[in-house]
Amino acid sequence: MRTAYSVETVRAAERELMARLPEGALMQRAAAGLAAVCAGLLGRVYGARVVLLVGPGDNGGDALYAGARLARRGAGVTAVPVDPERVHEGGLRALLAAGGRLAGAVPGRADLVVDGLVGIGGRGGLRPAAAALVERIPAGAPVVAVDLPSGVDADTGEVAGAAVHADVTVTFGAYKPGLLIDPGASRTGALRLVDIGLSLPDPDAEALQHADVAELLPAPAAESDKYRRGVVGVLAGSAQYPGAAVLAVAGALRGGAGAVRYVGPAADAVLARYPETLIGRGRVQAWVVGPGLGEGRAAEVAEALADPVPVLVDADGLRGLDPQVLRARPAETLLTPHAGEAAALLGTSREAVEAARLSSVRTLAARYGATALLKGSTTLVAHPAGGPVRVNPTGTAWLATAGSGDVLSGLAGSLLASGLAAVDAASVAAYVHGLAGRRAAAGAPLHAQQIAQFLPEAWRDIREEARYGTGRGGHRA
Ligand SMILES: NC(=O)C1=CN([C@@H]2O[C@H](COP(=O)(O)OP(=O)(O)OC[C@H]3O[C@@H](n4cnc5c(N)ncnc54)[C@H](O)[C@@H]3O)[C@@H](O)[C@H]2O)[C@@H](O)CC1
Ligand SMILES: Nc1ncnc2c1ncn2[C@@H]1O[C@H](COP(=O)(O)OP(=O)(O)O)[C@@H](O)[C@H]1O
Ligand SMILES: [K+]
Numbered sequence: 510m511r512t513a514y515s516v517e518t519v520r521a522a523e524r525e526l527m528a529r530l531p532e533g534a535l536m537q538r539a540a541a542g543l544a545a546v547c548a549g550l551l552g553r554v555y556g557a558r559v560v561l562l563v564g565p566g567d568n569g570g571d572a573l574y575a576g577a578r579l580a581r582r583g584a585g586v587t588a589v590p591v592d593p594e595r596v597h598e599g600g601l602r603a604l605l606a607a608g609g610r611l612a613g614a615v616p617g618r619a620d621l622v623v624d625g626l627v628g629i630g631g632r633g634g635l636r637p638a639a640a641a642l643v644e645r646i647p648a649g650a651p652v653v654a655v656d657l658p659s660g661v662d663a664d665t666g667e668v669a670g671a672a673v674h675a676d677v678t679v680t681f682g683a684y685k686p687g688l689l690i691d692p693g694a695s696r697t698g699a700l701r702l703v704d705i706g707l708s709l710p711d712p713d714a715e716a717l718q719h720a721d722v723a724e725l726l727p728a729p730a731a732e733s734d735k736y737r738r739g740v741v742g743v744l745a746g747s748a749q750y751p752g753a754a755v756l757a758v759a760g761a762l763r764g765g766a767g768a769v770r771y772v773g774p775a776a777d778a779v780l781a782r783y784p785e786t787l788i789g790r791g792r793v794q795a796w797v798v799g800p801g802l803g804e805g806r807a808a809e810v811a812e813a814l815a816d817p818v819p820v821l822v823d824a825d826g827l828r829g830l831d832p833q834v835l836r837a838r839p840a841e842t843l844l845t846p847h848a849g850e851a852a853a854l855l856g857t858s859r860e861a862v863e864a865a866r867l868s869s870v871r872t873l874a875a876r877y878g879a880t881a882l883l884k885g886s887t888t889l890v891a892h893p894a895g896g897p898v899r900v901n902p903t904g905t906a907w908l909a910t911a912g913s914g915d916v917l918s919g920l921a922g923s924l925l926a927s928g929l930a931a932v933d934a935a936s937v938a939a940y941v942h943g944l945a946g947r948r949a950a951a952g953a954p955l956h957a958q959q960i961a962q963f964l965p966e967a968w969r970d971i972r973e974e975a976r977y978g979t980g981r982g983g984h985r986a
Pocket of ligand 3: 627658
C-alpha cells in the first residue's frame with residue numbers, strides 16, 4: 510500500500526521528530542536524499558551544470574544544501590533565487606563554501622534543474638516572480654522537484670495557474686495526496702520517497718499496489734459452486750443503447766461472480782455475445798444498475814435499490830438519485846460517476862469537479878451516504894464514513910473511450926457479488942480495469958471490448974507478481 514499524508518499531518522510529525530533531533534538534522538537528511546537522486550540522474554557529477562531554482566522557504570534550503578553536496582563533488586552549481594533578499598541563510602552559506610555561485614537569471618543551459626521554489630508551504634498558483642523562473646527552465650533539461658513540483662497543492666493535487674513539470678520528484682518523509690492525484694500527479698514524473706524518520710498516523714489517501722489487490726481478488730474455494738461465488742444482476746441497456754448491456758455483462762463475467770443475470774430489453778444482444786448469461790429476474794447477491802438505461806427507467810432503478818443487497822449505480826441510474834433513499838438502504842451502495850455525472854449529483858460544474866477531485870469524491874460519498882468512485886484521469890474511491898481516499902495508480906488516458914465505464918461497472922458489481930466491501934470492490938475494479946486498459950492499448954487506441962478481453966490477463970499478472978511482493982490490503986466494510 511502506498512500511503513499519503515496531508516500537510517498538517519506531515520508538519521505535526523516533523524515537529525515531533527525535530528524536537529528530538531539536533532537543529533537542521535531533518536533538512537540534512539532531506540538534502541542528502543535529494544543530492545543522491547540528482548547524482549544518480551546525472552551519472553557523472555564532476556563537471557555537470559546544475560541549476561537550482563530557490564524559493565524563500567525551507568524548500569529552497571533543501572535545494573541549496575543538496576546543491577552544496579553536488580558542488581563538493583565537482584558539479585558547477587548555480588543558484589537562482591526568486592528574491593535575493595530572502596534566501597535560506599545556512600543553505601546559501603553551504604553552497605557558496607562548496608564553490609557554488611549565485612546568479613540573477615536562469616542560465617541558458619543545464620544538465621539538471623532543481624525546483625526548490627516552494628514545497629508544502631506553497632499556497633495557490635505560483636506567484637509571478639517564481640513562475641517567471643519556471644518559464645526560463647532550459648528546454649530539454651531534466652527537472653527534479655524538491656518535495657513536490659512547485660505550484661501543485663500538496664493536499665489535493667490542484668493546480669491553480671503555473672506549475673513545474675518535473676521528471677522526478679523527490680519527496681520527504683511521506684507521499685502527499687497531491688502527488689498521487691491529477692492534475693498534480695501528472696506533474697510529478699517518477700516519484701522517489703526519502704525516509705527522514707517520521708512516525709505517521711493513519712493516512713489521508715492510499716493507493717493499492719499489486720500485493721494488496723492480489724489479497725482482495727476473490728478465488729473459488731474447493732467447495733465453491735456458482736451460487737456461493739455470488740450472482741451479479743445487471744440492469745442495463747435499452748433499445749437505443751443495447752451495447753452498454755453487453756459491455757457491462759462482459760465486465761461482470763470476468764469479475765469473480767459465479768453467474769451473471771441480465772435484466773432489461775437487450776437480452777438478445779447479450780445472449781448473442783454471451784450465451785452463458787442468465788436472463789430475467791431472480792436472486793442476486795449484488796446489482797449493477799444504470800449503463801445505457803436511457804430515460805424513463807426510474808421505477809426499475811428504485812426496485813433494484815429496494816433489494817437489500819449491495820447495489821452499484823452508474824450512468825443513467827445516477828439521475829435524480831435521492832440521498833435519503835440511499836442512506837436508508839440496509840446494504841452498501843456504490844456510485845460510479847464520471848466528472849460530469851458527479852457534477853450533476855453535487856449541483857456544480859464538470860470543471861469544478863475535475864479541478865478538485867479529492868474534495869468532490871469525499872463530498873459525494875458523505876452527502877449520498879454511499880461509497881463513491883469518481884472516474885477520470887485519477888480514479889478516486891471514498892467511503893461515506895470518511896477515512897483514507899483510495900487513489901487508483903493504474904490506467905491510461907486511452908481508457909477514455911465509449912463503453913469503457915460500462916465494463917468497469919460490470920467488473921465492480923461482480924466483485925461486490927463475490928463478497929468484497931464496496932470500497933474494495935471499487936478500488937480493485939479500477940485497478941484491474943486500468944491495468945487491462947494499459948495492456949490493451951499498449952500505446953495505441955483501444956475500444957471497450959478489448960478492455961474486457963484483457964481483464965483475465967491483468968488479473969493473472971496481479972496474482973503472479975504479488976507472489977514475490979509483500980503488502981496488505983483490505984478496508985473495513
Ligand atoms: N519542516 C521540516 O522539518 C522539513 C522541511 N523540509 C522542506 O521544507 C519545505 C517546507 O518549507 P516551508 O515551510 O519553509 O515552506 P516552502 O519553502 O514550501 O514555501 C514557503 C515560502 O514560499 C512562499 N510561497 C508560498 N506560496 C507561494 C506561491 N504560490 N508562489 C510563490 N511563493 C510562494 C511563501 O511566501 C514562503 O516564503 C518542505 O516542502 C521541504 O522541502 C525538509 O527540509 C524536510 C524537513
Ligand atoms: N484521462 C483519463 N485518464 C485515465 N482514465 C480515464 C481518463 N478518462 C476516462 N478514464 C477512464 O475511462 C473510463 C470511462 O468511463 P465513462 O466516462 O463512464 O465512459 P462510458 O460512459 O463511455 O463508458 C473510466 O474508467 C475512467 O476512469
Ligand atoms: K518544489
